[in-house]
Amino acid sequence: MSRLSVSALSDPLAPGASVIISGLPTPPVVEQEAMIKFLITDARVDALWIRIDDVEKRAVGDNNLGAGDRRKALDNIRGARNLLLGGKQNYEDALRYVVEVESDMVQATRLKSWSISYGALLLIYNLAWLVALGVGLTYSKQVATFFAGTGVDQVFFITILCGGLGGVSGALRSMWVHIAKDRDFDPQFLMWYIINPILGTVLAIFAYWVAQLGLVAVTGTGTTGNGVFVFYVLGWLVGFQQNVAYQLVEQAIKMFKKDDVGKAQDAPTKPPSTTTEIKPKS
Secondary structure, three states: OOEEEEOOOOOOOOOOOOEEEEOOOOOOOOOOHHHHHHHOOHHHHHHHHHHHHHHHHHHHHOOOOOHHHHHHHHHHHHHHHHHHHOOHHHHHHHHHHHHHHHHHHHHHHHHHHHHHHHHHHHHHHHHHHHHHHHHHHHOHHHHHHHOOOOOOOHHHHHHHHHHHHHHHHHHHHHHHHHHHHOOOOOHHHHHHHHHHHHHHHHHHHHHHHHHHHHHHHHHOOOOOHHHHHHHHHHHHHHHHOHHHHHHHHHHHHHHHHHHHHHHHHHOOOOOOOOOOOOOOOO
8 A cells, every 4th residue: 555645735845845755665686587488578678678768769859858857767768778787677677767757757748738728717816816806905095994993904905915925925936936936836735825825815814913912001092103014024034934823822822821821820828727737646
């Protein structure tokens, strides 16, 4: 049974954010000369040699392969030839090299197709978010006036929009990394790209509350003066990288735990008794 290791699904930019599937290790087996002669015929060896030549021509002319992938493919092809020249006992290892090259070329074709189809849709989706957020920023004052008396002021609203901007920025950067730079885009992360702007706006609300609490506790003031930019920057950061929001959660938990410990230490203790217990003589 294969082992499936999925890590950092919440963030494709995180190290190891990929699906790694590995099979069981090859058991140690002593090759039988009779079985080699019976199964690996001259016809199969000739067919594999022709297959190697064909794969080499396809790898050289495959525009979907990057420069590094093409060098890797040609190295594997050379390794397959050298193994086959070493004798029939290396047939299976040589075939493994060839299959790997063929698999890489198929995957490169899929990646190009996914990058064009899914990439274009995700780009349009994020551009639509940018337009909507830009409209929101333009009319933020009118929105705050409309919701006057509900606790939604202009700073709060803009902080939410900054969270969405951070989410869009993170999604666009991830698209650039995985489509243009590393060329390893995977459709299984589509949901991450879709919910990232939404999650950014939601986390910005929490970041606003935490920042508001911190500003009031330290300066005694709220959203006044240049202090509003603390909310905007923090909102963008939690949208761009959700780990910032998770760190805020941990800090908030520690803050409340510290308050509980302080209350326990400040609680009055029961004074010791000053009376002496008198026991009757037996």
